[in-house]
Amino acid sequence: MSSSEPHEKILVYRIRSLDKFITRIAVEMAKDKLQLPLPEVQIITALGALGPTGVMEASRYAEQDKSQTSRVIESLIAKGLAKKKDKPSRIDGRITQISLTAKGSAVLKKIPRVESILEAGVFHALSDKERAQFSGFVDKILNSHRWSKATDQE
Structure with a gap:
């Protein structure tokens, strides 16, 4: 960019x-x-x-x-x-x-x-499949940084 x-x-x-x-x-x-x-x-x-x-x-x-x-x-x-x-x-x-x-x-x-x-x-603009994919992407990013509710509160 x-x-x-x-x-x-x-x-x-x-x-x-x-x-x-x-x-x-x-x-x-x-x-x-x-x-x-x-x-x-x-x-x-x-x-x-x-x-x-x-x-x-x-x-x-x-x-x-x-x-x-x-x-x-x-x-x-x-x-x-x-x-x-x-x-x-x-x-x-x-x-x-x-x-x-x-x-x-x-x-x-x-x-x-x-x-x-x-x-x-x-998320009305996303299909059920796209919504599931988006959710998976968010989880993947958070998990790659070892994020959890507990670590977010520290």
Whole structure:
């Protein structure tokens, strides 16, 4: 690629643009379909996957910074979607565990349907075969760099 070609032709730039596009659609869908901001949906998903957990673990899973996660959890508690419980800990005496309420669990059950709609909307221009190929290419790139959810959170 020559230096005179615009950066819009660079694949990494285009992937970042795709990420921003997907995030924008995800924000709109979370608000429209779940009546929640995307960060709250991400924490509900984290709590659903992890079960009762601490703020740090939830923030890592949701790929948010700890201060944002703390604010999101307080919002979820105020909406009746999550609850706090102090649990004895041998290390520091007490640790606060966050979990979903029944109302939060009901929202969690809606998330896979919304994610399916999001994925179908984003990738509507691809055939099923192309979608599978694209997914395989993404996995191949991530695996070649030994990427996993755990390494992404370090």
